[in-house]
Amino acid sequence: MNELPLRIIDRNRPAAVAPKGWREEPFIARLCNFVDLTRSDLDALFALIECEHPIKKRRELVLDGYPFGKLGFIKDGFAVRYKLLRNGKRQIVSFLLPGDVIGLPGSFLDRAAHSVIAVTDMTLRVCALDAFVNLCCREPKFALVLTWLAAQEAAVYAERIISIGRRTPTERLAHFLLEIHSRLSAVDRADDASCELPFTQEMMSDALGLSVPHLNRTLRQLRAGGLVAIDDHRIFFTAMPALAQLAQFQPVNPVRIPMPAFA
Amino acid sequence: MNELPLRIIDRNRPAAVAPKGWREEPFIARLCNFVDLTRSDLDALFALIECEHPIKKRRELVLDGYPFGKLGFIKDGFAVRYKLLRNGKRQIVSFLLPGDVIGLPGSFLDRAAHSVIAVTDMTLRVCALDAFVNLCCREPKFALVLTWLAAQEAAVYAERIISIGRRTPTERLAHFLLEIHSRLSAVDRADDASCELPFTQEMMSDALGLSVPHLNRTLRQLRAGGLVAIDDHRIFFTAMPALAQLAQFQPVNPVRIPMPAFA
DNA sequence: CGAAATTTTGATCACGTTCAACTTCAGTGG
DNA sequence: CCACTGAAGTTGAACGTGATCAAAATTTCG
Numbered sequence: 001m002n003e004l005p006l007r008i009i010d011r012n013r014p015a016a017v018a019p020k021g022w023r024e025e026p027f028i029a030r031l032c033n034f035v036d037l038t039r040s041d042l043d044a045l046f047a048l049i050e051c052e053h054p055i056k057k058r059r060e061l062v063l064d065g066y067p068f069g070k071l072g073f074i075k076d077g078f079a080v081r082y083k084l085l086r087n088g089k090r091q092i093v094s095f096l097l098p099g100d101v102i103g104l105p106g107s108f109l110d111r112a113a114h115s116v117i118a119v120t121d122m123t124l125r126v127c128a129l130d131a132f133v134n135l136c137c138r139e140p141k142f143a144l145v146l147t148w149l150a151a152q153e154a155a156v157y158a159e160r161i162i163s164i165g166r167r168t169p170t171e172r173l174a175h176f177l178l179e180i181h182s183r184l185s186a187v188d189r190a191d192d193a194s195c196e197l198p199f200t201q202e203m204m205s206d207a208l209g210l211s212v213p214h215l216n217r218t219l220r221q222l223r224a225g226g227l228v229a230i231d232d233h234r235i236f237f238t239a240m241p242a243l244a245q246l247a248q249f250q251p252v253n254p255v256r257i258p259m260p261a262f263a
Numbered sequence: 264m265n266e267l268p269l270r271i272i273d274r275n276r277p278a279a280v281a282p283k284g285w286r287e288e289p290f291i292a293r294l295c296n297f298v299d300l301t302r303s304d305l306d307a308l309f310a311l312i313e314c315e316h317p318i319k320k321r322r323e324l325v326l327d328g329y330p331f332g333k334l335g336f337i338k339d340g341f342a343v344r345y346k347l348l349r350n351g352k353r354q355i356v357s358f359l360l361p362g363d364v365i366g367l368p369g370s371f372l373d374r375a376a377h378s379v380i381a382v383t384d385m386t387l388r389v390c391a392l393d394a395f396v397n398l399c400c401r402e403p404k405f406a407l408v409l410t411w412l413a414a415q416e417a418a419v420y421a422e423r424i425i426s427i428g429r430r431t432p433t434e435r436l437a438h439f440l441l442e443i444h445s446r447l448s449a450v451d452r453a454d455d456a457s458c459e460l461p462f463t464q465e466m467m468s469d470a471l472g473l474s475v476p477h478l479n480r481t482l483r484q485l486r487a488g489g490l491v492a493i494d495d496h497r498i499f500f501t502a503m504p505a506l507a508q509l510a511q512f513q514p515v516n517p518v519r520i521p522m523p524a525f526a
Numbered sequence: 527c528g529a530a531a532t533t534t535t536g537a538t539c540a541c542g543t544t545c546a547a548c549t550t551c552a553g554t555g556g
Numbered sequence: 557c558c559a560c561t562g563a564a565g566t567t568g569a570a571c572g573t574g575a576t577c578a579a580a581a582t583t584t585c586g
Contacts, residue, residue, distance in 0.1 A: 081421075083425050085425075085429055085430065085511065086511055089429040090429070091424065091425040091428040091429040093421045093424050093425065094421075104414065104417075105413075105414035105415070105417040105418050105421075107518075108410070108411055108414035108415070108418075108517055108518060109414070109415075109418055109515045109516065109517055109518060110515065110516045110517065110518050111513075111515070113418055113421065113422070113513075113515050114421065129521065130521045130523075133407060133520065133521050133522070133523070134523050136403050136406065136407055137403045137404075137407075137522070137523055138403075139403075140399050140400045140401075140402075140403040140406050141400075143399065143403050143406030143407050143409075143410060144396060144399055144406050144409075146406075146407075146410045147371070147406060147409040147410040147413055148371055150368075150410055150413030150414050150416075150417060151367065151368035151371035151372070151413050152368070152371070152372075153413075153417045154367075154368040154413060154416045154417040154420055155368050155371075155372055155376060157417055157420035157421055157424060158344075158356045158357075158368075158376065158377065158420055159376070160424050161354065161356050161420060161423050161424055161427065162346050162348075162354040162356065164424065164427045164428050164472065165354040165427050165469075165470075165471075165472035166348055166352040166353070166354040166469075166472065167348065169541090169542080200563085200564060200565085201564075201565065201566095202563095202564075202565095206428075206429075207428075208428075209427060209428035209429060210542080210543090211542070211543050211544075212564095212565085213542090213543080213544085213545095213566080213567080213568095214541090214542055214543075216565065216566060216567085217542095217566090217567090220566085248348065248349055250374075250376075252372045252373065252374070252376050253372065253373045254371055254372055254373065255370075255371060255372060255373050257396065258392065258393045258396050259396070259400070260393075260396070260397050260400055432573090432574080463531085463532065463533090464532075464533065464534095465531095465532075465533095473574075473575090474574070474575050474576075475532090475533085476533095476534080476535080476536095476574090476575080476576085476577095477573090477574055477575075479533065479534060479535085480534090480535090480574095483534085
């Protein structure tokens with residue numbers, strides 16, 4: 001599907017320059033959707049990385065209530081950001097996919113408001129927030145990148161609010177599945193009609209504000225309707241237009257950063 | 264309650280420099296919570312403002328689906344960001360208070376995902392997104408400010424997700440009321456135990472994923488429990504600790520931007 | 527003052543939760 | 557290779573919360 005060796009992602013925008021070796025980096029692929037990065041930009045970014053962390057499945061990455069102060073760029077693997085309530089219930093706030101940033105927004109607040117746990121084995125590139133801010137002051141472009149990422153994060157949250165608040169369980173689930181597919185597409189990790197789905201039904205129910213049995217029934221409904229199929233932690237969209245129609249799903253992409261010519 | 268003429272907000276942090284005339288500006292008060300602004304910073308910011316808009320109650324400010332490309336700093340008044348669904352239901356994504364930014368995150372996406380409507384008469388300071396980005400490139404501090412604001416926005420959204428997804432209606436409402444109070448406090452627009460609450464019950468129910476009758480009953484419950492009192496679009500917290508306990512409310516404040524010494 | 531918006535109350539009922547049991551599957555050690 | 561274990565998925569029955577609909581009371585505003 002992807003023939004041009006240097007093309008990072010399939011949109012009709014000017015392909016950004018992405019030096020070899022960065023091509024497979026989902027975070028960079030994501031950035032190229034809304035900003036042009038030069039070789040030296042990438043070098044500067046790379047220089048910040050303190051270490052590349054392999055993380056084991058089920059490992060706690062951030063603990064609710066503790067300061068964090070790091071940024072973790074997900075090179076590979078999946079995680080969830082969640083909150084445990086007094087009554088033992090859990091609400092999953094967001095799913096963290098390759099190319100996402102752990103510590104956004106947590107590191108910008110006086111205490112992490114949620115916990116993060118790895119859903120699969122992961123590899124993380126970690127840098128200190130201070131160091132990133134430092135870079136931002138030399139290269140404002142990166143501060144804008146961070147703003148754009150935070151705005152995307154907020155937009156995803158907003159859609160979840162709408163889902164949980166006013167959509168039916170079926171619409172909610174359909175919307176969620178399309179969201180994951182869309183976000184994985186943005187980092188070139190999805191096919192046209194399928195993508196990974198390494199989350200358990202319990203996780204999905206905790207994200208969508210449903211009980212596990214009801215999520216199960218809802219999923220069965222989508223399968224019975226011929227809208228999706230699931231096999232081996234992969235979801236297949238067998239009727240994408242119908243599903244998008246059902247969920248009223250409209251993908252939201254960032255605009256390009258309007259960088260002034262002189263910069 | 265506020266005796267020091269130059270004190271912008273009541274936290275034990277070094278009081279930021281806030282030149283006269285800006286003292287009453289809620290947006291500036293908000294920024295001073297996490298960044299120091301010099302006189303020239305403020306001048307630069309002020310220079311961007313295209314115009315100061317008076318907005319009438321009920322006026323639509325952003326239309327779902329259209330690009331926006333502006334930033335609107337709320338000098339005064341309240342608004343809601345919402346989405347209308349196919350089935351006629353409405354979900355309110357967030358309440359916009361004095362000091363908030365209209366167009367965050369909307370202006371960073373290829374199309375505004377939600378609509379915004381004024382709840383009260385408002386006055387807005389408007390600037391073009393391009394112009395702001397331009398400033399960010401000269402003064403990276405402002406790009407970081409924008410990031411911090413977006414992160415706060417995301418944090419507020421996250422809490423709403425948790426509320427709607429897994430909290431009981433009573434907890435939900437309690438949490439919401441405390442959120443509004445906390446945010447108004449951050450711009451010096453709230454007393455210790457009361458604040459404005461210009462939203463109708465319909466709005467609150469649309470924000471919290473409840474029906475109007477049920478929200479009404481829930482509110483009555485809080486009142487009956489002696490936790491709050493409402494009069495003339497103002498809410499009084501008659502038992503703040505008990506309410507915070509009920510809602511498991513933990514205010515989240517931004518950390519200060521770790522600006523390097525040289526900047 | 528009259529009209530419209532908002533708040534309040536009540537009765538009914540559907541949807542989704544809860545709880546419990548059972549199945550299936552992946553991984554592990556005997 | 558099979559028995560065992562724990563996690564994940566599936567199904568059913570009963571219950572309760574909160575939605576829905578309708579109507580009255582109250583407030584707001586032109």
